[in-house]
Amino acid sequence: MTKYILFVVTFVSLCFTSCSSPKPFIYTEKVGIEQSTPSGLLIIDEKIGKGAFPTYRCIVNVHMKIVMEDGYVYIDSQNSGQPISFQLGLNEVIPGVDEALTTMKPGGKRKLVVPPELAFGSKGVSGKVRPNETVTVYLELIDFRPGR
Numbered sequence: 001m002t003k004y005i006l007f008v009v010t011f012v013s014l015c016f017t018s019c020s021s022p023k024p025f026i027y028t029e030k031v032g033i034e035q036s037t038p039s040g041l042l043i044i045d046e047k048i049g050k051g052a053f054p055t056y057r058c059i060v061n062v063h064m065k066i067v068m069e070d071g072y073v074y075i076d077s078q079n080s081g082q083p084i085s086f087q088l089g090l091n092e093v094i095p096g097v098d099e100a101l102t103t104m105k106p107g108g109k110r111k112l113v114v115p116p117e118l119a120f121g122s123k124g125v126s127g128k129v130r131p132n133e134t135v136t137v138y139l140e141l142i143d144f145r146p147g148r
Contacts, residue, residue: 001117005024013079025038025059027043029048031045038098039117040115041096041112041113041114041115041118042112043100043103043110043111044111045108045109045110046111047107047108047109047110048049048108049104049106049109050106050107051106052058052101053103053104054088054101054141054144055088056089057089057090057146057147058087058088058089058144058145058146059086059087059144059145059146060085060086060088060101060142060143060144061084061142061143061144062077062085062101062141063077063078063083063142064077064078064095064137064138064140065079065137066076066089066136066137067136067137067138068128068130068133069134069135074128074135087147087148088101088102088147090146094114094118094119094120094135095117095119096112096114096115096118096135096137097112097114097137097139099118100139101139103139104141105141106144108140111136111139112137112138113136114134114135115134115135115146116131116132119133119135120133120135121136134143
């Protein structure tokens with residue numbers, strides 16, 4: 001009887017734990033709609049691309065503009081005319097950009113509001129980004145190819 005009661009209590013507690021878990025992020029391809037991921041990243045699509053989504057280790061080519069809270073532009077590849085290339089998921093850019101690219105298709109453009117823990121964190125970047133700063137990122141996925 002004791003084993004049965006223990007089993008029921010365990011089962012019920014697991015059920016309530018799983019029932020109260022946050023819902024997974026389900027991306028919706030709609031322009032102008034604010035979508036928040038479980039990590040706190042805010043995504044607003046400006047243009048929906050075409051084709052497949054890039055995956056972990058793909059080499060992506062993007063235009064990216066990162067703007068600080070005070071308006072300082074940290075990087076702007078569109079202005080320089082030179083796309084930025086990096087391998088997805090290998091910490092070559094801020095985590096919020098890696099996360100956002102997994103739901104973008106080539107030709108897509110979006111605005112991101114990236115919380116500090118997905119941007120430059122509690123350390124910031126000496127002289128450029130304050131600690132714990134939320135940043136705005138304008139992102140365009142030009143294309144991608146399989147990684148090495």
